[in-house]
Amino acid sequence: MLKTYWFNASLQKKLVMTYLCLVIVPIIIFSCVVYRAYSNSIQSSVNEYANETLRQITLNMDTHLNTLAQLTLTPYFLEPYSREDALSIWGKVAQNLREQSDLDKWTSDFAFNSIMKGHPEVVGVYFFGARGQIYGHLNFGYVPEGYDIKQAPWYDYVNNASGKPVFLNVGMPSFVVDGYEPMFATARQMYDAQRRLLGTFVIFTNMSRLNDIAENAQLKHFDKLYIFDLQNRLIVGKTGNPEENRIIAELSQKGKEAAGQVVTLNKQTYRVTYGYSEFSQLHSLYLVPSITLFKQQRFVFYLILGFVIFSTMISFLIFVWIARRITSPLKQLQLLMIDVEKGNFDVVYSVRTEDEIGRLGASFNNMISQMRRLVYEVYEAELRKKQADFTSLQHQIRPHFLYNVLETINMMAEIKGVHEIGDMISSVGELLRLSLHRNDYGTVGDEIRYVQSYLSIQQIFHKNSLQVSIKVPDEVLELRCNKFILQPIVENAILHGLDCELGKQTIRIDGALEEGRFRLYVTDDGRGISESRMRVILEHLSVEHPESIGLRNVLDRIHLYHGGRYGLRICSMEGEGTTVQITLPVLPA
Incomplete structure (x- = not known):
């Protein structure tokens, strides 16, 4: 169906459809490719920005946590006032309340002077000894005596670290009495020189410093940042509802697999970027809203x-204009051709350009001019043909009574014994009989018989001094030809070419068949x-003579019926004789 529509469509439609396929479609495809490439570039840029932001936040976090990790090593150093390190002092077990009070006071002084001074985010310091001793200080609340640190849910992480610092969100731990603020813990197990466990040292800090680090990253308004400790407990970031809590928890559990995922929080889609710190073992999720991408992509x-x-x-408008400029002349030519089909040859195409269409229009004008000339020539030829036929008929002896009279005379000549007169009259009668047929065409054989009758009369007239030789192949005798084309030529040969008084003269008629003629x-x-x-003869043959019944009449009729390719040719040499050649097309009888 599409193929049929294409073949039946106008040239202008074909040009427009070709334009759509070759220009519009590639433009659309190219635009889509450019848009896709730009979108990928924007997405890559946003991802790179998110990764860089997350790396910077992680670096700042690690810097702060490294400071806290360094503070957890303080108990290993000598205390400047007592010339003892804190571990040696904390390694003692108080025997009474006074010793316990002295050790708590020493620990408080140690915490203020060595750790909390210059670090306002630190809210407490505690040492949980391997033999059950507990020494420390908190700005709010306290840890009761007899508490076993091994009962804390995060203790296993500290124990598995084997002396390395562990960073934990402990929230508001249940072992702190009168505590009212969530805390972040930096814990490390302490060992003596023989790698014997002395206890666990914990520095408690508030969450403000960590939140400040996240805020200083200058996150965009709609971005979301979540930082988790190794327990997958949230350190930085806020969740608004249970569904959001669930989604964030699932992303945290997935770890690296969460990177690149798209999630929906509060009807807003976000793209997830994941980060992890080998030092602090904190991992983070940075959620960039899709609107950040879509704003630039939409623009x-x-x-x-x-x-x-x-x-x-x-x-498209320019192309349509060009297409019309191309097709309008062709449509004009089409309309002119329709007029020509209806028989109107008085049309002319106005040639305004010299391009292919202009040359086509000029050729059309030439063709119409040639057609007008040919129509006129055909008309004139028909008139000449009718005139020639009329002239030929005028000079034919048609009356039947003359033929009957000649037959009567012939019978009387035979009765009286005048045989030569009878033969002449018989030949004349045959000539009259053959001439009575009004067909335009006969066969070559008919023409030969007609000429033979005529030559019989001439031989009697010239007392047998005229010799006749006729050698025409049988295949030529069966071909069609115009009537009365041989007799005028033979008559001219006898009247103007022969002189029978000088002796015997010869008329020879030959025929030959060639390819197509x-x-x-x-x-x-x-x-x-x-x-x-x-x-003179050739000049006579080149000028029309409507009344001629000789060579010119024969030549005119051959040209009228068969065209200029066929006709007569005269070859003669003075004193040697004359040959007239008749050329006709092969037309089966």
């Missing part, structure tokens, strides 16, 4: 779309034709 999309629509409309030759051995006479 570029509308820009490209506007460009495509504008350029398409402008180029045949030739008849009428040859005499008479006096021939001089050059001056030949010029």
Whole structure:
């Protein structure tokens, strides 16, 4: 169906459809590719920005946590006032309340002077000894005596670290009495020189410093940042509802697999970036809202779309204008051809250009001019043909009574014994009988019989001094030809070429068949034709003579019926004789 529509469509439609396929479609595809590439570039840029932001936050976190980790090593160093390190002091077990009070006071002084001074985020310091001793200080609340640190849910992480610092969100631990603020713990197990466990040292800090680090990262308004400790407990970030809590928890559990995922929180989609610190073992999720991507993508999309629509409309209008400029002359030619089909040859195409269409229009004008000339020539030829037929008929003896009279005379001549007169009258009667047929065509055989009758009369007239030789192949005798084309030539040969008083003269008629045509030759051995006479004859043949019934009549009828390719040719030499050649097309009878 599409193929049929294409073949039946106008040239202008084909040009427009070709334009759509070759120009508009590639523009649209190219625009889509550009938009896709730009979107990927924007997405890559946003991902790179998110990764860089997350790396910077992680670096700042690690810097702060490294400071806390360094503080957890303080008990290993000598205390400047007592010349003892804190571990040696904390390694003692109080025997009474006074010793316990002295050790608590020493620990408080140690915490203020060595750790909390210059670090306002530190809210407490505690040492949980391997033999059950507990020494420490908190700005709010306290840890009761007899508490076993091994009962803390995060103790296993500290124990598995084997002396390395562990960073934990302990929230508001149940072992702190009168505590009212969530805390972040930096814990480390302490060993003596023989790698014997002395206890666990914990520095408690508030969450403000960690939150400040996240806020100083200057996150965009709609971005979300979540930082988790190795327990997958949230350190930084807020969740608004249970569904959000569930999604964030699932992403935290997935770890690296969460990177690149798209999630929906509060009807807003986010793209997830994942980060992890080998030092602190904290992992983070940075959620960038899709609107951050879509804003830039939407702007570029509308820009490209506007460009495509504008350029398409402008180029389409220009192309339609060009297509009309090309097809309008062709439509004009088509209308003129329709007029010609209806028989109106008085049309002219106005040629305004010299391109292919202009040359086509000029050729059309030439063709119409040639057609007008040919129509006129055909008309004139028909008139000449009718005139020639009329002239031929005028000079034919048609009356039947004359034929009957000649038959009567012939019978009387036979009765009286005058046989020569009977033969002549019989030949004349045959001539009259053959001439009574009004068909335009006969066969070569008919023409030969007609000429034989005529030559019989001439032989009697010339007392047998005229010799006749007819050699025409049988295949030529069966071909069609115009009537009465041989007799005028034979008559001219006898009247103007032969002189029978000088002796025997010969008329020879030959025929030959060639490819697509045949030739008849009428040859005499008479006096021939001089050059001056030949010029007169040829001039006579080149000028129309409507009344002529001789050579000119024969030539005109051959041209009228068969065209200029066929006709007569005269070859003669003075004193040697004359040959007239007749060339006709092969037309089966």
